[in-house]
Amino acid sequence: MPAHSKRSQALDDRICERLADGIPLRTICRDEKISHVTVATWREQDKDFDKRCKDARDKGFDAIAEGVIDIADATDDYRIDGRKVPRRERDPQRDKLRVWTRLELLKKWDPKRYGDLQKHEHSGKVGIEQLVTESRKTDAAD
Numbered sequence: 001m002p003a004h005s006k007r008s009q010a011l012d013d014r015i016c017e018r019l020a021d022g023i024p025l026r027t028i029c030r031d032e033k034i035s036h037v038t039v040a041t042w043r044e045q046d047k048d049f050d051k052r053c054k055d056a057r058d059k060g061f062d063a064i065a066e067g068v069i070d071i072a073d074a075t076d077d078y079r080i081d082g083r084k085v086p087r088r089e090r091d092p093q094r095d096k097l098r099v100w101t102r103l104e105l106l107k108k109w110d111p112k113r114y115g116d117l118q119k120h121e122h123s124g125k126v127g128i129e130q131l132v133t134e135s136r137k138t139d140a141a142d
Helices: 009-020 025-032 036-045 047-072 092-109 128-141
Strands: 078-080 083-085
Touching: 009 025, 009 047, 025 036, 036 047, 047 092
Parallel strands: none
Antiparallel strands: 078 083
């Protein structure tokens, strides 16, 4: 059965819910056993679904950003070889990498909200007349 025949309102809702939780689309598609290309086609064909996905993805970026705080504050426990790792045994370098990776991805995915702000300010006046006058002075001195 082709993947496109699996589409339903329930599947659309699951995709959007999981995107809003910060789960990458490829992971969602792998779990649902559908191609990410198929979902891209659905989005192209259905503008309402596309908007829902974009809105969910924005919420998901916020969820990822909030998760960064959890990692940095060591509030989330994780498991190694099936054993829960207490906070005091956590690897700070691993946590630093997890935070850095998420922040770098957020900068790429949503630079307006998560990118580094760079302001360029100019003070004073530089008009074309001033540039021409300065250029003539330089030419006359040579």
